Amino acid sequence: MNVFKSEVEALEYVLQSLENEQDNIFERAELAIRHCKKTLEVVRQRVSQLGFKTLQEEAVFFKEIKSTIVGYLFYYISLVQVERARPYGCPKKERKFLIAQIKAMQAYLMKHQELYEYFLRSHDYRDQDYFIRKNAPYQLSDEAIASMVDFQFATPHDMIFSKIKGYVLSINHLEKRLAIPLTSTANKSKANLQWTGSKADLVELTYALHASGLVNNGTAAIKDLAQGMEQLFAIKLGDYYRIFLEIRARKNNQAKLLEMLRTSLISKIENLDG
Known part of the structure; x- marks a missing residue:
């Protein structure tokens, strides 16, 4: 399990570097998604080749490792979707749009309130129900399709758990955006200094x-x-x-x-x- 955790830590280091250094949100998201997909393929191959020693190890993988990686995918994809649809030029419309996006994501969290609270409280008493492939009952939801198509690398709940993680990150990001004044004059220097170099x-x-x-x-x-x-x-x-x-x-x-x-x-x- 340590090797999986090392892969996630390495991924998060790269993602943080991109957050710090890459200002263009589309380029940052593209690079981040590429790294997430690469990491996901690495851990998938290892699971396919070696499997898990115990049921507890399997549950930890789908709950903490895979869902974290896929959660970042949901996060960066949602950032791009929001940025593409965001109205420009009118701060009031932009603010209204961002609030609507947050409410839509919160609605998803409330739709899956039981699993959302399970995530928030870091519970583990139902891990083997949620994150063991052969134990989990089928669900009639879009997220459950992954466990039917690729049953060796998914449970009916890990995709929902991943989406919850991704939406929590997205909501935090959008709330920070709302805390920054959106008017075009807000970022102008009060000292009226102008950089005349390159x-x-x-x-x-x-x-x-x-x-x-x-x-x-x-x-x-x-x-x-x-x-x-x-x-x-x-x-x-x-x-x-x-x-x-x-x-x-x-x-x-x-x-x-x-x-x-x-x-x-x-x-x-x-x-x-x-």
């Missing part, structure tokens, strides 16, 4: 601050720093992760801006000192 220069500065650990005692994510720069200078960096890859690919002087800043500062000090 975006690559600002990305270089942002990554330098992140690497230095000088913000929030080193706990600030690159995504948060990038958003802070965007707000401060009223600029949209776009795909700053791709820009950073281009900086890394420079054959010479990868820290071009920092070298220029160092030279400018020393020159100013020397001029002031006479």
